Amino acid sequence: MGASSGARTMNAPAEGFKARAHDKLNDAKVQRAMRNFNLAGARARGIADLDNFEDIRTAAAAIRDRSLASLDLWLARFEQEATRRGTKVHWAETHADINRIVIEIARQTGVKKIIKSKSMVSEESHLNDALEAEGFKVVETDLGEYIVQLAGEKPSHIIAPAIHKTRDDVADLFAEHHKTPRKSDIGELTMEARKFLREHFLSGEMGISGGNFIIAETGSLLLVTNEGNGRMTTTLPRVHVAITGIEKVLPTLEDASCILRLLTRSATGQSISNYVTVNTGPKQPGDLDGPEEMHVIIVDAGRTKLLGTDMQEALRCIRCGACMNHCPVYQNIGGHAYGWVYPGPIGSVLTPNYIGIENAVDLPNAATLCNQCGVVCPVKIPLPDLMRKLREKQVDRGLRPWQERLGLKLWAWTAQRPGIYAFATKLAARLGRSIGGADRTIHRLPGNGWTEGRDMPAPKGKTFRELYAERKRS
């Protein structure tokens, strides 16, 4: 993967959000590409065939809370059962640990070529870069992930990684990298990817997958996919390594069944994804296929910091993407503007918690708090509340810009002195009226970008207190 500008942007912490958001808003191609998808509409149709969607949502949130409330016990139960079935369980405290463990397994098993199905946790640790630096060949096999890998970029959506690409972008990338005649038909492009990736599936020696859930009851890994690359990755190579977060454990297969009804509907509107795969250990005696080794890497990397705090609810997340699909901010700026692995409202909560509140100051503020995300979240994460709490933490820790802090101090000082407050608002109302002019509209406020794109009705000249006093007199 080349060190393109896209890759550099994503390697930086989630700073520079405003500049990137501005760029994306002015990028006609990204704006057009984002409009091609209507995942919100698909979700609305998908949940319509559940006659008690809200009740199931409540049940799903309770299932996730039950996991989180006794997280160590469920993880220990998973480990015990997975180990009994021949899976090697590894624990990664940090992102660096993930990469080190995968590289060790790759060296010990002597693999050279690695195929990957989607893993957002591996994006957190920049696993592909780490593996390539050690000389391993890594091929992403989810079509969207494959496209962004060829482009030297990172996913801009957790379930539609190439949502920012048009068919023309893909046509150019395939012609360049496959050295085939350029095709512009989406069906033909998909077919070409199938042909090229089929070769990789058959020659891959290690398969790396994420894990939608791990099941404590049976020590199993559960994967949800549509393309079939998840099945290929966990069936054909001789080594399978799954990477997942500590929060992804579910007690039983029944719990998983309940949550699946919401996961796929919330993501793409499907009643179920084409493939739900439950892997329990390596190849058994007599089996004709399956990996000889199965490894599961369970990752902390910041997650335990949320446990037992007012941020714990964010760990319920089942990664459906509904919050970003319904977010007016994400829908206009796209995923890359957020600067780290998880975009949209859930990203604005997870990123500051995982990589440090001081490294992502803009993200919790990149929301109108309209609560669309909170309404659609299948596990009832109160996303606007969490963003508001993060804003409070920024204030407590003095992370807001000095102008804002000074302004608030000034306002507080004034608000506590009724005489000065009355005088100041009176002055502002009069001034506002005179700026408003004949059409009683303020078109431009000096030193303020807010009026660049909109007008503001001018005050009529009198304050509420003045009008109230007049009415009382009359």
Next chain:
Amino acid sequence: MSARDNIFARIRAARAAAPNVDDAERAVIEGRIALHAVGTRPSMEWALVPRFREQCVRMSSTVDDVGSMADVPRAIARFLTGMNLPMRAVAWPEIARLDWNGTGVVVEGRAARGDDLVGITGVHLAVAETGTLMLLSGPATPAATSLLPETHIAVVPQGRIVKAMEEAWAQTRQERSELPRAVNFVSGPSRTADIEGQLQLGAHGPYRVHVVVVAE
């Protein structure tokens, strides 16, 4: 302290639990698992077989009905001819053992390869709620047969259709001591919408899934 110990210590500290797990805590966990509690579900007031058929079609599978297992080879031959597909298939042994004489279809009971075009399997169970096939891996039921070929044909005895995934787990627990290496739930052909959100069937797995429901 190992990474594992550190992570567990952090979790226990966060939930204000004593550093060491006691037996009472483990008993609560085991009790919860043993319940296998079925969570809140939508009302499922439909007949199993019609629902299964209807949902198969919704997931872009095609469905055929036959009276008995003996009818399966001819029905599959008809399907392959009608679709202008190759009359050669790789199949699970239980399917290869059927009487294919006179059908014109050459069926081999072996592991699937990357260049096989038609794969025929049975199922462990099938799920009516979503039109889903449940396949368990094993020496006689390899996973790749339903994955590598462009066409996957599944033979589903009507009596193996259960209501929902929860019933499938319950029945599997009754019939087997533990899960096989892989449980694959398959609902229609593989698909992707990764380019401009346009749905395409046949991403990496089969382009088409054909379900033959056997009445007896």
